[in-house]
Amino acid sequence: MPSISPFLKTLISVSGLSAHEAPVRQIIEDKWRPLVDDLSVSRLGSLHGLKRGRAPASPPALVLLAHMDAIGLVVTQIVDGFLSLAPIGGVDARILPGTPVIVHATGNGTHQLPGLVVQPAASLLPPSARNDAVPLQYLFVDIGLPPRRVAELVQVGDLVAFATEPVELAAETLSGHSLDNRASVAALTVCLEHLQGRAHAWDVWAVATVREEVGLHGAATSTFQIQPDLAVAIDVTFGKGPGASDWQTVTLNGGPALGWGPNIHPALHKRFKELAEKLEIPFSVEIMPRGSGTDGMAAQISREGVPTMVISIPLRYMHTPVEMIAYPDIERTGRLLAEFVASLEVDFTARMAWDE
Amino acid sequence: MKALIQTLTETFGPSGHEDAVRAVIRAQVEPLADEIRVDALGSLIAVKRPVRDGGKKILLAAHMDEIGLIISHVDEKGFLRFTTLGGVPPRTLVGGRVRFLDGTPGVIGGEVLENWDKVHTMEQLFIDIGASGPKDVRVKIGDVAALERPFLDLGKRLVAKSLDDRIGVAVLIETLRQLKMTPHEVYFVFTSREELSSEAGAAAVAFGIEPDLALSVDVTSTGDTPKGHKTDVALGKGPAIRIHDPGVLSDPRIVAWIDQTARKNKIPFQRQVSTFGTTDARAMQASRSGVPVSCLAIPCRYVHTPSEMVDMDDVQNAVKLLVCLLSAPVEI
Numbered sequence A: 001m002p003s004i005s006p007f008l009k010t011l012i013s014v015s016g017l018s019a020h021e022a023p024v025r026q027i028i029e030d031k032w033r034p035l036v037d038d039l040s041v042s043r044l045g046s047l048h049g050l051k052r053g054r055a056p057a058s059p060p061a062l063v064l065l066a067h068m069d070a071i072g073l074v075v076t077q078i079v080d081g082f083l084s085l086a087p088i089g090g091v092d093a094r095i096l097p098g099t100p101v102i103v104h105a106t107g108n109g110t111h112q113l114p115g116l117v118v119q120p121a122a123s124l125l126p127p128s129a130r131n132d133a134v135p136l137q138y139l140f141v142d143i144g145l146p147p148r149r150v151a152e153l154v155q156v157g158d159l160v161a162f163a164t165e166p167v168e169l170a171a172e173t174l175s176g177h178s179l180d181n182r183a184s185v186a187a188l189t190v191c192l193e194h195l196q197g198r199a200h201a202w203d204v205w206a207v208a209t210v211r212e213e214v215g216l217h218g219a220a221t222s223t224f225q226i227q228p229d230l231a232v233a234i235d236v237t238f239g240k241g242p243g244a245s246d247w248q249t250v251t252l253n254g255g256p257a258l259g260w261g262p263n264i265h266p267a268l269h270k271r272f273k274e275l276a277e278k279l280e281i282p283f284s285v286e287i288m289p290r291g292s293g294t295d296g297m298a299a300q301i302s303r304e305g306v307p308t309m310v311i312s313i314p315l316r317y318m319h320t321p322v323e324m325i326a327y328p329d330i331e332r333t334g335r336l337l338a339e340f341v342a343s344l345e346v347d348f349t350a351r352m353a354w355d356e
Numbered sequence B: 001m002k003a004l005i006q007t008l009t010e011t012f013g014p015s016g017h018e019d020a021v022r023a024v025i026r027a028q029v030e031p032l033a034d035e036i037r038v039d040a041l042g043s044l045i046a047v048k049r050p051v052r053d054g055g056k057k058i059l060l061a062a063h064m065d066e067i068g069l070i071i072s073h074v075d076e077k078g079f080l081r082f083t084t085l086g087g088v089p090p091r092t093l094v095g096g097r098v099r100f101l102d103g104t105p106g107v108i109g110g111e112v113l114e115n116w117d118k119v120h121t122m123e124q125l126f127i128d129i130g131a132s133g134p135k136d137v138r139v140k141i142g143d144v145a146a147l148e149r150p151f152l153d154l155g156k157r158l159v160a161k162s163l164d165d166r167i168g169v170a171v172l173i174e175t176l177r178q179l180k181m182t183p184h185e186v187y188f189v190f191t192s193r194e195e196l197s198s199e200a201g202a203a204a205v206a207f208g209i210e211p212d213l214a215l216s217v218d219v220t221s222t223g224d225t226p227k228g229h230k231t232d233v234a235l236g237k238g239p240a241i242r243i244h245d246p247g248v249l250s251d252p253r254i255v256a257w258i259d260q261t262a263r264k265n266k267i268p269f270q271r272q273v274s275t276f277g278t279t280d281a282r283a284m285q286a287s288r289s290g291v292p293v294s295c296l297a298i299p300c301r302y303v304h305t306p307s308e309m310v311d312m313d314d315v316q317n318a319v320k321l322l323v324c325l326l327s328a329p330v331e332i
Helices: A005-011 A022-035 A147-153 A179-195 A217-226 A266-279 A295-300 A327-343 B002-010 B019-029 B163-178 B200-209 B252-264 B281-285 B312-327
Strands: A038-041 A047-051 A061-067 A072-079 A082-088 A100-105 A111-118 A140-142 A159-162 A167-169 A173-176 A203-209 A230-238 A257-260 A284-287 A308-315 A323-326 B035-038 B044-048 B057-063 B068-074 B079-085 B097-100 B105-110 B125-128 B144-148 B157-160 B185-191 B213-221 B240-244 B270-273 B293-300 B308-311
Touching (some): A005 A173, A022 A179, A047 A179, A047 A217, A061 A179, A061 A217, A082 A111, A173 A179, A179 A230, A179 A308, A203 A217, A217 A295, A230 A295, A230 A327, A257 A266, A295 A308, A308 A323, A308 A327, B002 B019, B002 B157, B019 B035, B019 B185, B057 B163, B157 B163, B163 B308, B200 B281, B213 B240, B240 B252, B252 B312, B308 B312
Parallel strands (some): A061 A203, B057 B185, B057 B213, B213 B293
Antiparallel strands (some): A047 A203, A072 A159, A082 A140, B044 B185, B105 B125, B157 B308, B240 B293
C-alpha cells in the first residue's frame, strides 16, 4: 500500500463532524508540523499551515483548501432510551439502517458509546414510509443501555459519528466513511511532502477547513483572513459506479478531475492542464456549469474576489459510510498540486489575462 | 414588561420597512445605552460600554422585522394580489385582516375552490380593501402590509402576531435595563430583514461591529401541542439553546458557556436541535474571519401564524440568563 495509507486510515478513523473538528485537526496538526514553517488555528477552527516562499519581500500567497469536516448525525430527542436524529450535512439516509456509529455523549461527563442505526418494523411506520427507504425522521440509534441510563448519559445536541472501519480492497482502493474530504487532506499532505526541499516563490497556505458540509464557512472565513492572491479547493467528485453515465462521472483511478466552469479562473485551469500533460499525470476535465459546491465557491467571492481553481479526487458512493477512492488518485493530486506551486512565477497573477 | 410587549407586537414592521418599530425600540433604549446608531440597512445598534478594558466584544441580535405581504397586482375593482415578505403560510391567511403602512385596512379573501379538502395557494388569495370603485383604490404595486391581530394576555402566556421576534426585542431591551455593570462591550442590536432568508441585516451588522462572539435571540418552535413538532422543547420550561439548525452550527464553547451559566444560577433552560428554520446567527457565523455564535431562543407555539404564543416565565428567565452571561468575564 502507498505510504499515505496509514495516515489516511487514521484520518477516517477519528471523528470531526462539521463545527466539531478538533479530533481530526489534532491528527493533521501533528502530521503537518514538520512540513510547514508556521501553524495556526482560525477563529472557527480551520488549520492554517504556512510554507514560506522564496520570493524576496512579501511573496504572493496561494491557499490550498481541503475541508476536514465530515457529515454525521446529531441527537434531537431521546425516546424510551432510543435516540432520534437530525443530519449534519447531506446524509444519504437510504443506507443508514445497520450502520455502526459512535455516540459522543456529554450528559454526565463525556463518553464514547458504540451504537447502531436501526429502523422500526414496517408496521410501526406511517403507510407512506413502508415501501421505500425509511426517512431519517423515523430512524433511531440504539446504544443497548436501559432507558434510564441513556437519559443520564446522552443529551440533545450530542454528536453521532459513523464508525465503519476502513477497508482496503483490491486495485489499491480504500473504502470508509469521511473519505469526503479526508482523501483531499491526504492529497494536500502529499503535496506538502513533495514541496520539502523544492524551491517555490510563493507563500503556500495549506488550509484544512471547517464546516464545508454546512455552508462553506471555513473556506469563507480563512480566505478572508489570509487574503490570498490565488485559491485552489481540493475536494472529491462523483466517481463512475454501476449504471452511472460517463458524462456525469469521472473514472476512479483515472487521476484528478480539473474543474471547468464559472467557479474556475481559465488561466489557472490552463496551467494545471498543461502541467498534467507535461508530467504525464492522467486527469479528466470536470464540467461545473453552476457553482462547484466546494470551498472554491466561498474562496472566489472573498473580499474583492480571488482567482480560483477546483481539483477533485474521484470517489464512489458519496455521503454514505462506504465511500471509495483509489490511492493513486491521491498521490497524483498531491504531486500535481506540488508541481503547480513550484511552477508559479512571482508575476503569475500579473500575467493572467482574461482574453487569452 | 407586558405593556412593552403589547406595544412592540402591535406596531408594524415587515422586513425592509422597520421604521415604526425602530422608533418604538429607540425610545426605550436611548436612555439606557452609551451610544445609539442606525446602520445602512436600518438595524438599530445600542452600545453598552464596559466598566474597564479587557472584556469581550459581544453582539446580541434580535430581529425587529416581521413577516408581511407586498402587493404585486391591483385590479380595477380594488382586489389586490400579493406575494410575501418572509415565510407566510397561505393556510394562515384566509379571513385574516391586514393593515398597510399608511394605515389602510383590508381583509384577505380566497377564490372559490373546486376541492375544499385543499387549502388555498398564495395565488388563489387576494386582499379586499372594500373599494366601491377605481377612485377608492389608493394602494399601489409594491405597497407593504402586515397581518393585524390584537395582543392577547392569557396571564402567564401571551398571544400576538410578530412575537417572532418582538419577544426577542423585548428580552434585549429588558436585559439592557437590568444590566448594571458588565466587563464586556455589549452591542444590543435590533436587526432588519431577518425574515428575508439571507439575514442581510445581521450580516451587515456583524461585518460592521466585528464581534468576538455573537448570539441571536429569537423564537423556536415547541413540540408540546397535539401531534406537534418532533422536539421536547415546551413552553414554560426555560429558554432554549438552539444548538443546531439547518443554517447554524453553534460554537460548542458558547453552548457550554450558556449551559454552565444557567446551571450555576439555577435558571431553567432547554437544549434543542431544530430540523427547520434558522436565525440571524447564520449570517453572523461566517462574517469576516469568522464569529463563534449560538442562538438563545424563546419557546413559541404557532410560529409564523398571526397568533404566536409564548410563556412569560421563559421570557423572564431569558432576561435573567442574559444578565448572568453578560455580568461575568468569559474566555472563548
